[in-house]
Amino acid sequence: MADAPLLDIQGLTRTFPGVIANDKVSFSVGKGEIHALLGENGAGKSTLVKMIYGVMRPDSGTMTLDGEMYTPHKPSDARARGIGMVFQHFTLFEGLSVADNVALGMTGTGRNLTKDIVALAAAYGFTVDPHRLVGTLSVGERQRVEIIRVLLQKPRLIIMDEPTSVLTPQEVDVLFRTLRRIKSEGVSILYISHKLEEIRALCDRATILRAGKVVASCDPRQETAKGLAEMMIGGLLKPPERAKTAVGQVRLLLDGLQLKSDRPFGIDLKDVSLAVCAGEIFGIAGVAGNGQIELMEALIGETPIASPEQIKLDGHPVGGFGPQQRRQRGMSFVPEERLGHAAVPSMSLSDNTLLSGIERKQLARGGFLNLDAATAFAGEVVERFGVKTAGVAKAAGSLSGGNLQKFVVGREVLQAPKVLVVSQPTWGVDAGAAAAIHQSLIDLAAAGSAVLVISQDLDELLAISTQIAVIANGQLSSARPAGEITVEEIGRSMGGAAQANAPALAGV
Amino acid sequence: MDLLANILIGVIVASTPLVFAAIGELVAEKSGVLNLGVEGMMIMGAIAGFAALISTGNHPLALVAAMAGGAVTALLFAILTQTLLANQVASGLALTMFGFGISALWGQGYSGQSAGPFPRLNIPGLTDIPLIGKLIFGEDYMVYISLAVVAAVWWFLNRTRGGLVLRAVGENHDAAHAIGFSVVGIRTLALMFGGAMAGLGGAYLSLVQTPLWAENMTSGRGWIALALVVFSAWKPWRCLAGAYIFGGVTILQLHAQALGVSIPAQYMSMLPYLATIVVLVIISRDKVQLQFNAPASLGKVFYAAS
Numbered sequence: 001m002a003d004a005p006l007l008d009i010q011g012l013t014r015t016f017p018g019v020i021a022n023d024k025v026s027f028s029v030g031k032g033e034i035h036a037l038l039g040e041n042g043a044g045k046s047t048l049v050k051m052i053y054g055v056m057r058p059d060s061g062t063m064t065l066d067g068e069m070y071t072p073h074k075p076s077d078a079r080a081r082g083i084g085m086v087f088q089h090f091t092l093f094e095g096l097s098v099a100d101n102v103a104l105g106m107t108g109t110g111r112n113l114t115k116d117i118v119a120l121a122a123a124y125g126f127t128v129d130p131h132r133l134v135g136t137l138s139v140g141e142r143q144r145v146e147i148i149r150v151l152l153q154k155p156r157l158i159i160m161d162e163p164t165s166v167l168t169p170q171e172v173d174v175l176f177r178t179l180r181r182i183k184s185e186g187v188s189i190l191y192i193s194h195k196l197e198e199i200r201a202l203c204d205r206a207t208i209l210r211a212g213k214v215v216a217s218c219d220p221r222q223e224t225a226k227g228l229a230e231m232m233i234g235g236l237l238k239p240p241e242r243a244k245t246a247v248g249q250v251r252l253l254l255d256g257l258q259l260k261s262d263r264p265f266g267i268d269l270k271d272v273s274l275a276v277c278a279g280e281i282f283g284i285a286g287v288a289g290n291g292q293i294e295l296m297e298a299l300i301g302e303t304p305i306a307s308p309e310q311i312k313l314d315g316h317p318v319g320g321f322g323p324q325q326r327r328q329r330g331m332s333f334v335p336e337e338r339l340g341h342a343a344v345p346s347m348s349l350s351d352n353t354l355l356s357g358i359e360r361k362q363l364a365r366g367g368f369l370n371l372d373a374a375t376a377f378a379g380e381v382v383e384r385f386g387v388k389t390a391g392v393a394k395a396a397g398s399l400s401g402g403n404l405q406k407f408v409v410g411r412e413v414l415q416a417p418k419v420l421v422v423s424q425p426t427w428g429v430d431a432g433a434a435a436a437i438h439q440s441l442i443d444l445a446a447a448g449s450a451v452l453v454i455s456q457d458l459d460e461l462l463a464i465s466t467q468i469a470v471i472a473n474g475q476l477s478s479a480r481p482a483g484e485i486t487v488e489e490i491g492r493s494m495g496g497a498a499q500a501n502a503p504a505l506a507g508v
Numbered sequence: 509m510d511l512l513a514n515i516l517i518g519v520i521v522a523s524t525p526l527v528f529a530a531i532g533e534l535v536a537e538k539s540g541v542l543n544l545g546v547e548g549m550m551i552m553g554a555i556a557g558f559a560a561l562i563s564t565g566n567h568p569l570a571l572v573a574a575m576a577g578g579a580v581t582a583l584l585f586a587i588l589t590q591t592l593l594a595n596q597v598a599s600g601l602a603l604t605m606f607g608f609g610i611s612a613l614w615g616q617g618y619s620g621q622s623a624g625p626f627p628r629l630n631i632p633g634l635t636d637i638p639l640i641g642k643l644i645f646g647e648d649y650m651v652y653i654s655l656a657v658v659a660a661v662w663w664f665l666n667r668t669r670g671g672l673v674l675r676a677v678g679e680n681h682d683a684a685h686a687i688g689f690s691v692v693g694i695r696t697l698a699l700m701f702g703g704a705m706a707g708l709g710g711a712y713l714s715l716v717q718t719p720l721w722a723e724n725m726t727s728g729r730g731w732i733a734l735a736l737v738v739f740s741a742w743k744p745w746r747c748l749a750g751a752y753i754f755g756g757v758t759i760l761q762l763h764a765q766a767l768g769v770s771i772p773a774q775y776m777s778m779l780p781y782l783a784t785i786v787v788l789v790i791i792s793r794d795k796v797q798l799q800f801n802a803p804a805s806l807g808k809v810f811y812a813a814s
Binding site: 054055074075076079087091092093094095096100103104105 | 669672673675676679680682683684685686687688689801804
């Protein structure tokens with residue numbers, strides 16, 4: 001490259017007790033370049049960007065920004081040198097307004113930010129109301145708030161950590177247009193993702209990390225997605241195999257499910273109906289915050305619903321039952337939040353199997369826990385699902401996200417439920433683990449169970465589902481066979497269906 | 509009518525220590541820390557202020573000493589919970605017991621002494637207005653200070669960048685840390701402010717209300733201040749209103765006893781506490797409102813993973 005790079009990193013190393021998170025990482029980001037940082041979970045991407053943004057300090061190695069030494073001690077140092085960051089888990093405060101949130105992220109205090117916010121948003125072609133509470137915004141809108149916050153500081157380099165994981169395809173298009181425009185203004189972008197197609201569409205160069213080391217550097221436009229994935233995991237990737245399964249009788253039926261949400265900023269469920277048959281995987285697509293949490297709570301039995309008849313398992317109403325009673329009757333659940341909802345972080349893996357498997361796996365006798373059986377069952381889950389852990393006595397919280405996800409999915413799948421309800425089965429899970437989880441869901445359905453998957457990842461739903469419906473603003477669209485529906489169609493119902501329906505309903 | 513004015517003055521005197529303690533705790537909780545040691549900080553302020561007044565005779569200096577007494581006690585709590593990451597509930601309870609012990613030891617020589625009258629506002633002409641003159645223009649200076657503190661806290665939390673940062677830390681400490689704010693530093697300052705205000709509340713008891721030193725003289729007011737913070741839904745003006753309602757009920761039961769209402773005195777003494785519980789239950793009914801106002805990170809231990 002003729003120009004000197006904007007950010008040059010040489011031999012950056014950072015260790016944590018027992019792990020080398022980054023091992024002599026070297027790469028550089030050119031001016032006006034969109035540079036991808038690719039890697040599985042635990043490959044060291046987060047540690048690396050935290051060091052660049054000054055949240056952590058490297059043990060050794062150097063960074064040069066625009067030819068000058070760059071040693072940020074805190075994020076405000078990074079911002080002062082023109083580096084901004086859009087975080088994966090948004091660093092927004094739900095109880096504060098958009099303007100307050102933007103003000104918090106800026107080092108200099110401009111009093112009248114509202115005008116700047118509106119002007120900047122307009123320049124990039126979107127609208128934001130600076131006085132709205134962030135808690136009332138959709139995920140896509142929240143991301144725009146983060147981007148505005150970064151752009152207002154006129155950065156030279158923007159770090160984006162998995163920015164598309166929560167967006168609809170249309171929102172991704174808007175984001176990409178914004179990013180290309182930012183790039184055309186000479187700003188560099190460090191783009192972290194494991195969505196390979198996006199990286200191929202957007203990025204100029206890619207650096208691939210594996211186990212803390214740089215293993216490859218390439219032009220993603222010249223590579224196939226499969227090739228990139230294999231560089232990333234350092235092995236061959238097996239797509240999920242779908243056996244042709246005969247569809248059996250209806251196992252899970254939702255009949256006009258209604259639910260009033262009691263959360264702040266919650267979404268009410270309006271007349272949700274669906275039927276999942278034995279052998280089917282029913283996918284529910286939708287942008288986060290459109291009623292998925294409420295639907296999951298109603299399905300699990302955490303929130304009581306109006307009439308037991310609204311949820312039926314094999315023809316019997318179960319809507320009046322709590323979670324444990326539903327489990328006894330053959331339902332299993334994998335909620336979205338791994339830590340604290342699906343598993344208790346401070347309890348061991350074997351104790352965690354007791355929580356959901358005590359009835360169906362007979363892990364208790366006469367009121368006493370059968371710890372040997374629990375240990376054996378946990379061992380079976382670890383072995384069958386390839387969970388990487390030092391043993392089943394380890395606390396659930398000590399596992400990496402992907403491993404814990406394999407564990408909680410495995411724990412439910414191995415109970416051979418009649419109906420399995422899964423939310424975000426591969427959220428934040430790397431390609432290898434995701435493939436394993438997908439395969440297990442397909443196998444479970446092939447064995448005669450009905451599987452309901454709620455996910456924001458369309459590729460995932462298209463890969464494993466037999467039927468797909470979209471949830472928007474608490475309403476569920478009618479289901480379509482997965483082979484017939486296109487990404488564009490799903491995307492349209494994600495964003496537009498609710499608005500299109502609302503006036504019609506009002507007119508009735 | 510004179511009786512009414514006297515009752516109202518009584519209400520103000522009963523309420524002011526609560527105003528101080530509650531507004532301080534409100535700021536600490538807004539930053540996301542639950543400090544149950546209000547009682548301990550109050551009693552430390554009470555003895556520190558009293559001791560300073562006896563040895564110097566200077567009222568402003570005594571108030572500074574009271575604030576220092578409370579703030580140092582709070583600093584202890586901050587070191588335990590923010591630096592050493594100790595459990596906030598246990599540390600707060602320990603702080604209360606610690607405060608009682610130390611203050612009793614320190615106060616041994618001061619029992620039976622009197623601090624003398626506390627200076628009062630006196631504006632010739634205005635203070636002499638019948639009925640309302642003494643009520644509005646004739647209070648002791650600390651009453652006016654307490655009102656100013658409430659106004660200042662409201663202004664700080666809602667109108668300044670510092671207040672915004674403090675609220676942000678209480679709302680989501682991980683995000684605040686990622687943006688680059690010093691969560692521990694901000695919380696330590698908020699706790700020390702809380703301690704200083706609790707100290708003033710305690711000093712009000714030992715310098716104005718009684719004005720004597722007695723062991724355990726805070727007698728549960730710190731706990732009431734804690735309840736008031738929840739009652740106020742973390743809003744400064746509601747906190748003030750709550751303190752006055754509570755003070756009102758306290759005075760009412762005294763007067764009811766004096767008027768010979770034939771209910772056992774013990775029941776009457778329970779009244780303020782009962783009122784607190786009833787109000788808390790009513791407020792807790794609106795779950796959405798409560799979740800929305802409560803600092804989302806309240807009571808959670810912050811550990812910076814770097």
